[in-house]
Amino acid sequence: xxxxxxxxxxxxxxxxxxxxxxxxxxxxxxxxxxxxxxxxxxxxxxxxxxxxxxxxxxxxxxxxxxxxxxxxxxxxxxxxxxxxx
Amino acid sequence: xxxxxxxxxxxxxxxxxxxxxxxxxxxxxxxxxxxxxxxxxxxxxxxxxxxxxxxxxxxxxxxxxxxxxxxxxxxxxxxxxxxxxxxxxxxxxxxxxxxx
Numbered sequence: 001x002x003x004x005x006x007x008x009x010x011x012x013x014x015x016x017x018x019x020x021x022x023x024x025x026x027x028x029x030x031x032x033x034x035x036x037x038x039x040x041x042x043x044x045x046x047x048x049x050x051x052x053x054x055x056x057x058x059x060x061x062x063x064x065x066x067x068x069x070x071x072x073x074x075x076x077x078x079x080x081x082x083x084x085x
Numbered sequence: 086x087x088x089x090x091x092x093x094x095x096x097x098x099x100x101x102x103x104x105x106x107x108x109x110x111x112x113x114x115x116x117x118x119x120x121x122x123x124x125x126x127x128x129x130x131x132x133x134x135x136x137x138x139x140x141x142x143x144x145x146x147x148x149x150x151x152x153x154x155x156x157x158x159x160x161x162x163x164x165x166x167x168x169x170x171x172x173x174x175x176x177x178x179x180x181x182x183x184x185x
Contacts, residue, residue, distance in 0.1 A: 008108045016101040023090050023097075028137070041141050049145055056152050062158035070163035 092133035098128035113168070113175045117161050124154045 045053060095104055106119030128147040135143025169175050 005109050009105060012101045012105040012108075015104075016097055019097045020094050024091050028089050036134060042144070044141060045145055045148075048142075049149075052149060060152060060156055063159050067159040067163035070160070071166045 090138045091124050092129060096126045096130045096133070099123070111177050113161075113165050113177055116177065117158060117165075121154060121158065124150060125141065 103119040103121075103123035103126065106122070107116055110116050110119065128150055131143040131150070133148040135141060137156075165175055168180065172179060
């Protein structure tokens with residue numbers, strides 16, 4: 001490991017220690033209203049977050065198509081420019 | 086019931102591990118895995134606060150993050166396949182064609 005790697009590791013370790021200490025000092029209050037959430041309450045997925053849900057379906061389809069097109073064997077185009085093979 | 090501080094401590098630890106990996110690793114696949122670790126740390130925080138506040142929005146957001154991470158890793162792996170075909174390896178220090 002080179003010198004900058006040690007610095008990065010040290011920065012991350014210091015960050016983790018600082019946040020852990022901050023979490024230990026600050027105590028979270030216990031909420032008063034203890035009520036359980038049910039799986040049926042997840043139906044907000046189809047009411048409150050309906051637009052995001054539909055957009056997510058389009059995103060997943062586009063990502064699938066893009067991944068297939070990217071990973072397809074293509075013998076003409078090279079990322080370095082010019083033709084290969 | 087486990088206190089929320091433990092979840093948050095685990096979340097920051099996972100995020101630190103992922104951040105360290107992204108900054109130090111040279112293999113693109115390892116960097117992608119570390120990004121996934123960071124996303125899962127965020128998911129853990131979302132779900133912990135969702136349980137703590139008795140509000141299901143956090144769990145729905147975690148599900149959205151999982152789906153977006155799946156799309157991201159699919160496209161990322163396709164790009165890695167392309168890079169390994171054109172360059173021969175996936176060392177990130179050799180991918181400097183777009184560097185100005």
